Amino acid sequence: MGKVFTDMAVSVDGYTAGLNQRADAPFGDGVGDSLHAWMFQEPEENAAEIAEIVAAGAFIMGRNMFSPGRGDWDLDWTGWWGPEPPYHGPVFVLTHHERKPVVMEGGTTFHFVTGGIEEALEQARAAAGGADISIAGGAATVNQFVAAGLLDEIRLHITPVLLGRGERLFEGVDHVDLTPVSVRGNDRVTHVRYVVKR
Amino acid sequence: MGKVFTDMAVSVDGYTAGLNQRADAPFGDGVGDSLHAWMFQEPEENAAEIAEIVAAGAFIMGRNMFSPGRGDWDLDWTGWWGPEPPYHGPVFVLTHHERKPVVMEGGTTFHFVTGGIEEALEQARAAAGGADISIAGGAATVNQFVAAGLLDEIRLHITPVLLGRGERLFEGVDHVDLTPVSVRGNDRVTHVRYVVKR
Numbered sequence: 215m216g217k218v219f220t221d222m223a224v225s226v227d228g229y230t231a232g233l234n235q236r237a238d239a240p241f242g243d244g245v246g247d248s249l250h251a252w253m254f255q256e257p258e259e260n261a262a263e264i265a266e267i268v269a270a271g272a273f274i275m276g277r278n279m280f281s282p283g284r285g286d287w288d289l290d291w292t293g294w295w296g297p298e299p300p301y302h303g304p305v306f307v308l309t310h311h312e313r314k315p316v317v318m319e320g321g322t323t324f325h326f327v328t329g330g331i332e333e334a335l336e337q338a339r340a341a342a343g344g345a346d347i348s349i350a351g352g353a354a355t356v357n358q359f360v361a362a363g364l365l366d367e368i369r370l371h372i373t374p375v376l377l378g379r380g381e382r383l384f385e386g387v388d389h390v391d392l393t394p395v396s397v398r399g400n401d402r403v404t405h406v407r408y409v410v411k412r
Numbered sequence: 413m414g415k416v417f418t419d420m421a422v423s424v425d426g427y428t429a430g431l432n433q434r435a436d437a438p439f440g441d442g443v444g445d446s447l448h449a450w451m452f453q454e455p456e457e458n459a460a461e462i463a464e465i466v467a468a469g470a471f472i473m474g475r476n477m478f479s480p481g482r483g484d485w486d487l488d489w490t491g492w493w494g495p496e497p498p499y500h501g502p503v504f505v506l507t508h509h510e511r512k513p514v515v516m517e518g519g520t521t522f523h524f525v526t527g528g529i530e531e532a533l534e535q536a537r538a539a540a541g542g543a544d545i546s547i548a549g550g551a552a553t554v555n556q557f558v559a560a561g562l563l564d565e566i567r568l569h570i571t572p573v574l575l576g577r578g579e580r581l582f583e584g585v586d587h588v589d590l591t592p593v594s595v596r597g598n599d600r601v602t603h604v605r606y607v608v609k610r
Contacts, residue, residue, distance in 0.1 A: 378585055392424060408424070
């Protein structure tokens with residue numbers, strides 16, 4: 215059975231996104247793509263980390279990541295990534311509204327799950343066929359998985375900035391012990407990988 | 413002129429201490445010495461980082477670090493470190509109450525400063541004679557120095573645990589850009605050193 219992991223881009227003060235997230239600024243005001251610059255502006259230097267993310271056999275994300283700031287989205291909304299999202303595999307979106315799967319270009323299919331994180335994980339495991347599962351975000355969804363003890367690995371990609379405000383990773387999570395298994399970095403990002411102790 | 417730096421032991425979710433800090437549990441409930449275990453239980457493996465801390469020519473700390481949870485301390489209170497505190501040099505304690513310096517064993521002298529962080533820094537610089545200044549904590553004091561743009565380096569020592577509650581580093585600090593200049597770690601701690609961009 216594959217591992218359940220998350221890769222989260224965070225500021226040094228623990229934010230994953232700014233305020234006022236919306237479709238045309240999915241990471242919110244004052245953040246933009248700065249927390250993800252290591253992926254998009256220096257993909258070669260961070261190739262190992264990026265390869266591990268896209269190697270997942272299935273992805274799970276929260277409603278607000280699929281549809282930032284829109285609440286209940288229109289039935290013709292297909293995410294903010296354009297016609298070819300970067301997942302290239304099955305993506306399970308947590309929602310309260312039933313909706314048929316949406317097939318995108320490049321292998322991404324969005325499935326909509328109304329039964330919560332356990333049901334999403336069950337469906338993702340079935341779709342992944344033994345490969346790893348990525349909890350793609352946002353912070354609130356990752357926090358739910360951490361709190362429920364369903365994550366095997368937490369991979370933080372820490373951008374060297376203090377943001378001072380935004381959506382905070384690990385908010386509302388109680389005591390969890392971790393083991394750091396690797397750390398490396400460059401001018402733009404520090405990668406730290408933790409295994410969750412059971 | 414020496415650098416102004418801070419070394420802060422933090423959890424992965426950014427806490428430097430637990431709740432209910434007091435003289436017999438200076439780091440609060442549920443934290444104990446766990447965030448400082450890398451210093452006290454594995455000093456050899458982390459010798460380089462420890463050497464840099466104690467190399468400071470003077471130290472500045474907040475009232476609550478000198479006297480955890482006691483508010484205005486008795487005039488016979490000499491800290492919670494015992495007769496020989498680990499500083500071995502001049503320590504400037506921020507307070508609202510005038511008090512004569514207290515000379516401890518091993519070279520530590522506590523000076524009490526009522527004029528705020530700028531006055532403390534001025535006195536520490538004079539005492540350090542060109543050596544570096546360490547902002548020793550707690551989080552609220554470090555946050556004041558970060559917010560005022562008075563810190564040159566931030567050295568985080570990240571213990572692999574999510575605490576979920578406590579005193580948070582960087583609370584109330586606005587946008588600050590950093591440059592990571594070194595990162596290394598072991599099973600018990602990840603050391604990341606940042607230079608503050610001006």
